[in-house]
Amino acid sequence: MGVELGVLGPVAAWEADGTPLRLGAPRQREVLGRLLLARGRVVPVDRLVADLWKERPPAGAVGALRTFVAALRRCLEPGRPPRQASRLLVTDGPGYALRAGRDAVDAWRFEDAAAEAAAAPPRAAVAFWGAALARWRGPVLADFPHAAWAAVERARLEALRLDAVEGRADALLASGAARDAVADLEAHLTEHPEREPGWVLLVTALERSGRRGEALQALRHAREVLTRTLGPGSGAALARTEARLRDAPAGPVEPAGIADSVWERTAAAWDRSVPARARARLHATAGLLRDLAVTGADGLMEAREHRRELVAAAEATGDPELAARIIGSYDVPAAWTRADDPDDAGQLARAAARTAARLGPDGPAALRARLLAVVAVESRGDAAADAPLPRAAQPPAAEPWRLRGERAAEEAVRLARRLQDPALLAFALNGAFMQSFSTCGAAASRDALGAEITALAVEHQLPSHEVLGRIVRLQTLCALGDLAAADEQAEETDRLARRHERPLAGVFTAWYRALRVCETDGWTAARPRYLDLLARTADAGMPGLTQGAAALVALVPVMRGDGLPDPDDFAHLDAGPYQPWLDPLLLAAAGAADRASEALSTAPRPPHDLLQEALWSVLARAAAAVGHMPVLRRARDELAPAEGENAGAGSGLVSFGPVKRHLRMLEKALDCL
Known part of the structure; x- marks a missing residue:
């Protein structure tokens, strides 16, 4: 019912977005705590009275208890219509019970x-x-430390x-x-x-x-x-x-202990032995940042920040081969098609392109391939855009930055195949994946890419790229509706993540499992999972994935249905990068048809990434609501190649249902205009 309840600390309750609820006076909170510790069982009124008033209860104790219960009901279910029975704090026979789900109580x-x-x-x-x-926020029922009725459950917990x-x-x-x-x-x-x-x-x-x-x-x-x-x-x-x-004789110190000791001694020796401005420090730092990026959220954010400075230092040497080695060494697999820092990604793509130009077509082929792979990966989506994005209401037009990225990916793959370098080919194929979103409905071709990356990584022991290949396949299989096969990829991804210490892979599999619950059990079952995920992954070090994710999640029940959203449901959500495509829908839902039409006319076309089908579907819903013919036609043309896929499911995060259903809505709207 959207409320979370807590006894691991002071008695507390929160709205679904984490906002604390005011529970009133201590005696009122004590009633809630007593019912929570009953674990769904009915507590008779006389038992509640005896527990709340340890000595002789006052004459009006039962009436006071009923007042507390009524106030709690108003607090815990503020949207419940008058005279409608509570579904959470219920009256049952001789007493009261809390009918909370297991996900609702800490x-x-x-x-x-x-x-x-x-x-x-x-x-x-x-x-x-x-x-x-x-x-745990503190001792059990911290605000009622001497309550005798809580002693047994407090001790157990x-x-x-x-x-x-x-x-x-x-x-x-x-x-x-x-x-x-x-x-x-x-x-x-x-x-x-x-x-x-x-x-x-x-x-x-x-x-x-x-x-x-x-x-x-x-x-x-x-x-x-x-x-x-x-x-x-x-x-x-x-x-x-x-x-x-x-x-027993002294046993061996565990490997982790040995590694820590060796690390400390080696780092000290390095500082003593290698001159401060030696180029060897640039090479060593590049390798360290590459490894740091896969250690978790903190490591990824640190690596991203320091990488920019390292590339600038390498370019400042004036040696294009050194710069190429430094820039191209960061072959960290990338599974998400929106850059975490688009400006930074654009700068890195341009640095790689500059260095490739300085090397020239006759420069070392392996270095050139690595630089081109960097261009392809970093210019994902619209990160390398050097002009305003075309509008969704206009016919498709050539976009030079996209052509550069696609050509860079093609040449990187060609060079890597010629050189027969498995690690280089895996990196180049990662770039090809990032540039494989020129049209909607390309899940099958991306699945083939994911399968090739996986097979290559398995054969040549490239665990990070095997994780990438399996995540790519998980995403594409979601888009194609093959959840059984996606389950296998998720399980194998988790196994690899544990084996090779790749914690960020679990972010993708956790989101996939929420999507799967939504597909099989419906939005009501999936909603608490999504809310938990939004909280747990907010600091995953991947803002390109998590920023605005709450708005995407809130759109799921809307887009899987046939109506318009309640604007109030989005009033306190940060839509982040998705705001330009959400605004027309919210304006249409608020009855501001003219403003919605204007927003549709100025909205940029959705980015060429994992969510393009989803965002075209959102624009289509808004355009149908206000009769915006140019966007309706463009959305129909863009979505048509994806008729057999599920909108948004290729992200592995959310699904807005079959594209075919959105196309039917589009055709119906066009027929009516």
């Missing part, structure tokens, strides 16, 4: 995430345990939280990240020194981090603490750990 979501973590492989489990623990902290540490150990576990375990045991499993984990983490002396010291301290708090004879598991440490 404690239940915590339990589900913990169960998912317990069943997951170690690397995935670390993330699941982290997500579970992130639900707190025990699960402590287990989750230790479960995450255990998963870190199992995935080779003992150093990361140490600090969390030390903080955990400072607060809960009686936790023997925590001590065992801490000792193990210290040992595997190469800190054997500290591990033995922690053992002695743990034995003293457990004897003092639990009595003599406690600590059997700790005793076994101590015996293992004392009797």
